Amino acid sequence: MSFTDKVKNEAEELTGKAKQAVGRATDNERLVAEGQAQESAAEARKAGEHVKDAGKNVRDAFS
Numbered sequence: 771m772s773f774t775d776k777v778k779n780e781a782e783e784l785t786g787k788a789k790q791a792v793g794r795a796t797d798n799e800r801l802v803a804e805g806q807a808q809e810s811a812a813e814a815r816k817a818g819e820h821v822k823d824a825g826k827n828v829r830d831a832f833s
Contacts, residue, residue: 775815775819776816776819779815779819780812782809782811782812782815783809783812783813783816785808786804786805786808786809787805788805789801789804789805789808790802790805791805792805
């Protein structure tokens with residue numbers, strides 16, 4: 771995972787958390803749901819990148 775991908779994923783996750791907080795503070799269920807979806811998408815991308823990195827490490831170990 772490149773550094774820029776990591777930064778983008780972290781920023782996306784933090785934005786989702788912020789949306790959730792604002793949504794809860796303003797009693798806006800749509801904003802809370804949008805924030806949860808955004809945070810989950812960022813976490814899924816991070817997990818996918820971790821799997822890809824692990825695959826590269828295994829490949830390198832056998833090279």
